[in-house]
Amino acid sequence: MSHRFDPSVLREYDIRGVVGQTLGEADAYAIGRSFGTALRRSGGHRLVVGRDGRLSSPMLEQALVEGLTASGVDTVRIGLAATPMLYFAEVSAEDVQGGIQVTGSHNPADHNGFKMVLGGRPFFGADIQRLGVMAAAGDWAEVECEEPAGRSELQEFLPLYVDRLIEGLSGLDTDHVAGLRIGWDAGNGAAGPALELLTSRLPGEHHLLFSDVDGRFPNHHPDPTIEANLADLRALVAVKNLHFGVAFDGDADRIGVIDGQGRVIDADQLLMIYARDVLARHPGATVIADVKASGAVYDTVRALGGIAEMAPSGHSHIKSRMKETGALLGGETSGHFFLGDDYYGFDDGLYAAVRLIAASARLGAPLARLRDAMPAMCNTPEIRFAVPEARKFAVIEEVRARLIGAGAEVNALDGVRVTAPDGWWLLRASNTQAALTARAESGTDQGVARLVAEIDRQLALSGVSRGDV
Structure with a gap:
């Protein structure tokens, strides 16, 4: 057997296509066969699999797992999950060597795809192209008749994940945090379940928008880097007189932020806030920003005594470079943030939001005032x-x-x-x-x-x- 993917779906950072046109069950099965084969040849045998809330995700997940199973790979299925929860499960589950998330991220509702990690590292670039070569050649691991095929089991990670998110507030003055009023916009994406549990346990006052998961995205498109998609959150912040608001993309690995005055705090500015917080506690740490970042980011990091490094654009590049350098913070202008001082260094929008609360508390100022103190750009x-x-x-x-x-x-x-x-x-x-x-x-x-x-x-x-x- 062999399979040829539509050439448009094998991207630099993930696999992505239009369901029913360039992406379907046969593709998902072939990804399972190819990735499963790569895992076994690297010495692994067990993966975590999750999915977002798109209408096509259960179908693609099932076909993916069938392909992995046929390659002799065991799967830990965590069900509906934000992509960072998949990353968390991959580093937390017992005896797993990688993970695959079925997600269309911030793309339109009829799109879907796959994000992958192998051995704790992002699987991207040439690795993804290699899956296409393997599929076209039918270069797949075969399971001997006497050898059992892979097994599949369900595991619940949501409570453990939220427990870990809340650790981002450890050691803070609870009175300051309890006084915060925050708005949250899940955009009907995969952030919803984790966000509901998280905010039920956080101190302070919390107002949620669109936390019910709906793969049609009926309220607005789930891309917080487009200002029009923040209109509902901006209105909520104004009506409820909130300190700030956070919006998530469809799989919750990116954020957008509105301050208490209704202004967008862009990714460059957010990275400078995180840098102030991290470098105050870890002097001399390395901070990585992408090639699109403002010069003010690099100047601010150096002024704070940190080491500023520029990386190619793309969340996979920044995650890889953080592992190579031991950097404690990274950020990308698309809204991905990577915190490695007290966390794992992968892009997690929910944890980034918790750490924004922590930064405001430790720096002793609301986000609007922190924004005002930044250099003009x-x-x-x-x-x-x-x-x-x-x-x-x-x-x-x-x-x-x-x-x-x-x-x-x-x-x-x-x-x-x-x-x-x-x-x-x-x-x-x-x-x-x-x-x-x-x-x-x-x-x-x-x-x-x-x-x-x-x-x-x-x-x-x-x-x-x-x-x-």
Whole structure:
């Protein structure tokens, strides 16, 4: 037997497609066969499997488990779960060597996919492409007739997971925490069950939106990086006079935050808040940010006595680099945060929210005041525009060659990040879409406009112009 995946589904960080078009049961079974084979060849034999709340997730999970079982892999099934709960189970369950989460993350309701971890490390990039090669060749482990196929069992991890989340408040002044009023928007995603249990046990006043899991996402799209999706949370914060609000994406590994004045605290600003908290308790620690991060992030970390390191964009890259360096904190402009001082270093939106409460308490100020104390940043949001898949990486290489030929100061870690006298600009190829992304930052709005014009000039030299993707 063999199987060929639609070429669009094997992405850099996960496997993702449109159910019924590019992704279905046969694909899920083949992923189980290929990943199960890779696990067994690495010496493992047991995996944790979870799923989000999408309507297609139970079907895909069942086919996935059948493929794993046929490869002789035992599975611990944790049922409906946020992706970080799957990560928690993978490090907490007895005798497991990896995990697979069925999730479409923040994508539309008819999309779905798989996020994977093997041996405590993210499974991405070339590893994912290898699954496609194995499936196409039918290079799958066979179970001998006298050898039992893999077994499957159900385990409950939600109470243990919430217990661990609450440890993020250990040692705090309970009076300060008890005085907080917080809003929460689960967006009908997989965060709901854990969020309901968590807030029932947290001190303080808590107001929840859309915590019932509904894979149709009837209230708003579950992507907290898009400001329009935060409208309900912003209204809740205003009506209830809350200190801040937290929104989650569809599988709860990312967050968006509204402060008590109704302003979005963007990912750069959140990372600086976490850095102040972590570095006050762990002087000299390493903090990793992605290549899209504001220069203020790196400057703040250094001013606080920390070591600032830049990493390629993508949550898998940052998690891997944190393990390699022993960094205690990482953050990505898409809203992934990685806390490794008192936690495991994987991206967990629920734990990040708990640690935001802790940071506010330890730093002795509400989030709005912490935001006001930050350096002013004149920058663009991430600008994303369509470029054909076959062209996007070539455009970046053309731009890089021109800039280096002109003597520009270029960081080519991930695309091109160009340092100019009045700021910096970035142009890189998306690893998940047929698109390029750009960002610019300067000391003034006029400087930002000049840098964006330079991006446009470089694009024009390669026959590309910006537009909506």
